[in-house]
Amino acid sequence: MTAALFVFYVLALVTVAAAVMVIAARNPVHSVLFLILAFFNSAGLLILIGAELVGMLLVVVYVGAVAVLFMFVVMMLDINFVQLREGFLQYLPLGALVGLILLLELVMVIGTRAVPTTVAAMPQATPPGVNNTEALGRLLYTDYFYLFQAAGVILLVAIIGAITLTLRHRPDARRQDIAAQVHRRPQDTLEVRKVRPRSGI
């Protein structure tokens, strides 16, 4: 138990620290790297509570795809981040005020609620004897099969849409044509000329 608790605190602390650094880092590339660190630690937290599939998905999807995409965008777009932050101090009082009001409202909402003294039995994440991945898979491919398929169709449409809107066949682009390269013969392209000394062609 203590080992798990220790791991939890380490992961949680690193997650929070990394999240703070995401918005505090001056260099946007560093921000993205801290974001990746935060993702990794969150994945660790998820595995710690027994949701290993979600944890792995977090690594695969967010670190593997989303963060890399962010990195590309940050590196390829020439955004002047210093300029973006210029108004920060100017709007700080207003933002702080809105945040304070929200906080007060939250406190009021929570304060008016009667907190139950007895906690109901925690719902089990998975049925006994079945691991997390298997339980999710069973649900997805039985009760939610229709929705799972629908999500697949939506992704297919997204691919078609992206290709439709962005693929261009540019006639001036020079593409590699391997067949044409292989079929080139020396006599088509080479010419042997006799060059007399002291004169060009």
Place this chain on the structure above:
Amino acid sequence: MTSLVVGPAVPEAFLFITATLLLGIAAFLPERRAAEITTPVAVILLLVTAMLVVAVGGGRALAFGGHFVQDEFAAFLKVLTLVVAAGTVLVAPGYLADERMERFEYPLLALFSALGMMMMISANSLLALYMAIELHSLPLYVMAAIKRDSVRAAEAGLKYFVLGALASGLLLYGASLVYGFTGTLMFDELTQRYAGAEAAPLPLGALVGLIFLVAGFAFKLAAVPFHMWTPDVYEGAPTPVTAFVAAAPKLAAVGLTLRVLFEPFGAMVEEWRQVIVLVALGSMILGAFAAIGQSNIKRLMAYSTIGHVGYAFVGLAAGSVTGVQGVLVYMAIYAVMTLGTFACILMMRRQGRYVETLDDLAGLSRSDPLMALAMALLMFSLAGIPPLAGFFAKLYVFLAAVQAGLTWLAVVGVLTSVVAAYYYIRIVKLMYFDEPAEAFDRLRRPELQLVAAASAAFVALFVLWPTPLLTAAEAAARVLVGT
């Protein structure tokens, strides 16, 4: 663990599999040839799917563990949606070829959008509803922006996308509130718990969620106060896309709205009626007055859509069988009129360029009397002049409203129809009494003429044989409204 029942969803499965196959085939054909074959194949697929829906028929049946429901209501709307979608796909290729954007993806996107619409009509849980709405609208965003070199089309697509995402957010928030406060996603369970004989009162939070859901639907239907995107998208998108967006998706969205409001939340009529009345009122008034100053016919049609959705909501506010029947008849007639009008707009080409201002229609009766006649019939019908179909559509919804004690709302509806009649009939006046503008090109597009003529014939002859539509709509309405 529930067994996987697919039976009632066979039409959807068929459409999905054939659309995917068509995508696979078209991707490997030469581009020009692929664009040529996909349109007719897509039209045929949509019609075959409609026949399959008829073959599967009514009779309430659940599929996929209760997320999907097939009944008379769904069958009625699906057939209509598919036929109208087929019509809007059929009229597209001429314009797309002229504007050099004939792409094989266009009919395919329309097919996937139609699949989403069918799933919307059959959605029987909050999650299925959300998935279906996303599937139907994602292709619409792409289609609106398909003319990628045009700044206006790109603007239309982006606007539609961003505001559509906002609407999805509202919808999802509403769905999460309903789920959070009731603990279930399934409509059947909600119906059982909150609309049955020994119904429990709906938690307040779920009611707030319902309002958010209605806001999301109102956005998809272009109803006030969520109508802002409509004129810009209608004007900026290529005309065939506008036709597609204006016709079939509205049917599906109305179907979804009706199902959600009457099945799981059927006991809450008094609560949601206030919202629906407000939306109806705003839409009717804005649709009537904002269209007066328009000079672009596509923009005018956008305000016309807003107004018509308002009239349909009058029937919805009645909350009775006749009200739902009125809404279904209204939307069916609206979709046909819209289809016909856009077929006419697609014929407005002058010297190889498409024109879309009202003044271009001046004196059309002399240069093209048949097109002018079709357009005049459709305009009179949109205005609601008897004995055309549009009159009966309005008659049924207003009648239902009066029966439900909402006489004042019906009166507002009649008054705004009078205002709206001004701009519809102005188009007729332009065509018949103004000095002729230059004649339009003689287009050899039998499909446009067919669709325009069929729609005009429908609105003109509906009065002679209204029974099939009325009885089908009534049978569909009875499924939703128990008594």
